[in-house]
Amino acid sequence: MPKQAARPKPVIAEPAVVKNGGATLASEAYQRLREDIINAVLVPGSKLRVQELCTRYGMGQSPIREALNRLVRDGLASLSDHKGFSVTSLSRAHLESLTKTRCWVNEIALRESMLNGDSAWEEGVVLAYHRLTRNPRRASAQPGGVRVDGTYNSSGEQAHRAFHTSLISACGSPWLIDLCEQLFDAADRYRHLARATSSRTARPRGDEHKLLVDAVVARDVDRAVAVLKKHFSRTHELARGQLSDDPA
Amino acid sequence: MPKQAARPKPVIAEPAVVKNGGATLASEAYQRLREDIINAVLVPGSKLRVQELCTRYGMGQSPIREALNRLVRDGLASLSDHKGFSVTSLSRAHLESLTKTRCWVNEIALRESMLNGDSAWEEGVVLAYHRLTRNPRRASAQPGGVRVDGTYNSSGEQAHRAFHTSLISACGSPWLIDLCEQLFDAADRYRHLARATSSRTARPRGDEHKLLVDAVVARDVDRAVAVLKKHFSRTHELARGQLSDDPA
DNA sequence: GACTTTCAAATAATCGACAAAAATGAATTA
DNA sequence: TAATTCATTTTTGTCGATTATTTGAAAGTC
Incomplete structure (x- = not known):
């Protein structure tokens, strides 16, 4: 069945009204x-x-x-x-366990990553840090703590996650990276909990990330690990106050 | 409305015909x-x-x-x-990553466990080992490799898992234990793959478990860790042969 | 002959309704 | 008052059917 003339091949067919990004x-x-x-x-x-x-x-x-x-x-x-x-409910015991585990596992990941990482990896870390500082974060949580329904992951949150992932990305094991991300998600819940209540405890934390980057480019493994652990511990302390001992 | 006599409180009500164990x-x-x-x-x-x-x-x-x-x-x-x-498909690269990660993460878990574990924990390990030796394992995989459909997890498999979990159970972090179990499951797939093909490579592996228990009761942390890593490496080698480099 | 396009069959995703179980709460009894 | 029973209601879990998407083969084009 001959179609008329030479319809100029619909470049990509402009999928009418794509509801979502093709996702289900x-x-x-x-x-x-x-x-x-x-x-x-x-x-x-x-x-x-x-x-x-x-x-x-x-x-x-x-x-x-x-x-x-x-x-x-x-x-x-x-x-x-x-x-x-x-x-899933949060508790001090859960947080305690989580922080310990993060310190243990991320230490390995960071050490391996710094051992294997080439200059391309290093540049990736610097870049991720740059993006982190550009995006103000907390874009989703208004001062009053109110959140407009339907708001998605702010780019600041994504940048934060991307930064931490970039640090360990050269560890040589996708499995290990995956585990670290699981732990990151869990920790994020506590971070947001802390932020929601005490918003004036706002971070002098850009500093901590800077220290991390410095240690990384200086290739000082022990210092980097120490800073990272300290970073985790601070998150721990911030969230700890908001929790009762008994889960729920 | 008076019910007749003193019906002696139906102890637990004997739930008629429970299809499953109450599960969905x-x-x-x-x-x-x-x-x-x-x-x-x-x-x-x-x-x-x-x-x-x-x-x-x-x-x-x-x-x-x-x-x-x-x-x-x-x-x-x-x-x-x-x-x-x-x-999910298996590959050498995946196995490589998995084994490395298991070594790293389980080393921490075992070290911590041996540091914190009291005599009750030690007894738990010994008991788990005993059960492991009592159950022949491979109960589900007949010599010919044929498997009757509908067969559930053999008690031998469960015993093996329980043994490995008992080792790290005193590490003090449920999170870490959970991560180790995830890794164990993934590794189990490779183990079964290896077993399915070369069934005569059957284990002189009861030995390895024995060595582990010995090191644990002797409280020799470094030796225990070394044995455990060796154990992982052997599984790695066994499965490696069955795999092509390209995933699928 | 290699490359598209078209169309039909297979498969995945979603909806709406039903069945089964648990939570709720008022009435009854000790 | 505290506890128990029973009926009501809510909520979960499952099914069957409908819709949307992909796959694969046949027909058509350069």
């Missing part, structure tokens, strides 16, 4: 739920009722349910058979 | 799929078609789909939006 609803729900839990929009320990979430995110039960199942394995949500999902 | 279909599917992937019944890299799995496990799409979503976050299955699920 379930993936979108996963991302948004993940953000909302990490950013403490959904409060730790609270129940995650499926129908509520359906109206909140404007989709059916199936995608929500799939997203929740993924979150369970991230440790962000908990599931009890026949009793449903809830936001 | 989704949880059952999750467990079975997990086993089947770890035990290499489902071959690495192959597609996981939902309908196939429905007939295989005798349930609807919903529970299967939920189970698959959980597996994704375990790293056992992979999901590409709109293209569905598949069994």
